[in-house]
Amino acid sequence: xxxxxxxxxxxxxxxxxxxxxxxxxxxxxxxxxxxxxxxxxxxxxxxxxxxxxxxxxxxxxxxxxxxxxxxxxxxxxxxxxxxxxxxxxxxxxxxxxxxxxxxxxxxxxxxxxxxxxxxx
Numbered sequence: 422x423x424x425x426x427x428x429x430x431x432x433x434x435x436x437x438x439x440x441x442x443x444x445x446x447x448x449x450x451x452x453x454x455x456x457x458x459x460x461x462x463x464x465x466x467x468x469x470x471x472x473x474x475x476x477x478x479x480x481x482x483x484x485x486x487x488x489x490x491x492x493x494x495x496x497x498x499x500x501x502x503x504x505x506x507x508x509x510x511x512x513x514x515x516x517x518x519x520x521x522x523x524x525x526x527x528x529x530x531x532x533x534x535x536x537x538x539x540x541x
Contacts, residue, residue, distance in 0.1 A: 429456050449482040485510030504534040 430436040436458075451459060457474035472480075483489070490506035512531075 427456065427458065448484075448487070449480075451480040451482070453478040453480065483509045485513075501536070503536060504531070505536060507534050 427436070453474045453476060455474060455476055457471070459472040459474070459480065460469040461472060462469055487509045488506050489509050489512075490504075491502050496502050
């Protein structure tokens with residue numbers, strides 16, 4: 422695990438963060454504030470685009486092969502999973518291919534993974 426904190430700088434153009442990098446882990450959590458500084462690389466032309474920070478929000482970044490599912494320790498016969506496990510990369514790629522638009526056919530939704538709960 423790596424934890425970074427960058428306080429506001431009175432001369433921002435001289436500030437040095439960790440530099441351009443890819444989040445190599447399966448999960449990255451970035452707490453947002455008024456300072457900002459996050460940039461993402463646009464795939465179409467390689468341009469780095471500044472992300473406008475939203476105070477008190479979090480950016481969650483998961484790797485392409487991450488399976489999203491509840492922890493086994495949190496589910497049992499009395500506490501059943503509410504959703505089937507799914508591959509984040511496959512889910513996101515399917516959504517991205519449609520440009521997140523509503524099409525003539527229904528696009529893949531998180532609700533499609535919802536399990537029906539049988540009452541005992």
